[in-house]
Amino acid sequence: MSFTITGPHLGQAAVCIPIVRSLPEWFGIEADIVHYAAAIDHLPTFLAGNPAGAGGFLSLKQHNPYAAEVYVMGVRRECQRTGIGRRLLQDAEAWLRSQNVEYLQAKTLGPSDDDENYARTRAFYLAMGFRPLEECMQIWDAQNPCLILIKRL
Numbered sequence: 001m002s003f004t005i006t007g008p009h010l011g012q013a014a015v016c017i018p019i020v021r022s023l024p025e026w027f028g029i030e031a032d033i034v035h036y037a038a039a040i041d042h043l044p045t046f047l048a049g050n051p052a053g054a055g056g057f058l059s060l061k062q063h064n065p066y067a068a069e070v071y072v073m074g075v076r077r078e079c080q081r082t083g084i085g086r087r088l089l090q091d092a093e094a095w096l097r098s099q100n101v102e103y104l105q106a107k108t109l110g111p112s113d114d115d116e117n118y119a120r121t122r123a124f125y126l127a128m129g130f131r132p133l134e135e136c137m138q139i140w141d142a143q144n145p146c147l148i149l150i151k152r153l
């Protein structure tokens, strides 16, 4: 399956939320999905698509002129580990650099939680050049340690 990366686009929640819903091991809380649905429409979003549909997406949130965040991303399970996440991130990073953005952060479940799925997510971010900055219990809650990762663009 070959995918073309396009973006950034706005108004892509209808394309992205079915991918989010197809990954319940990562996105299992309905309130979070509703939040993402509202947020994604307003966020610059990169899509991995082919004639059969979208295989993955990445939505960015820019916090200030210097720093942005991978707000949410997902690749359909059957397409994972084929390089789509890497290509989505590469295109998002190139676009941010063209906007003179200097830092990209990501937040994900930290290593204090032994969830194997999020261990794979952390492996992805590490392989993509992100480095763990801090695990914080106050951003989400004590049951959901939040690992902040950062990358110099």
Ligand SMILES: CC(C)(COP(=O)(O)OP(=O)(O)OC[C@H]1O[C@@H](n2cnc3c(N)ncnc32)[C@H](O)[C@@H]1OP(=O)(O)O)[C@@H](O)C(=O)NCCC(=O)NCCS
Pocket: 023, 026, 071, 072, 073, 074, 075, 076, 079, 080, 081, 082, 083, 084, 085, 086, 087, 108, 120, 121, 123, 124, 125, 127, 128
């Ligand atoms: C995390 C995610 C976006 C990665 O996308 P992907 O298309 O599967 O990743 P890629 O194929 O581009 O992987 C790039 C590199 O990351 C690392 N990596 C990716 N998945 C990994 C895994 N399961 N275990 C170990 N390393 C992994 C590898 O180094 C890989 O390179 P390689 O395949 O040449 O060894 C995808 O797996 C996903 O959607 N996960 C569920 C949702 C999620 O975690 N979203 C992010 C938090 S919001």
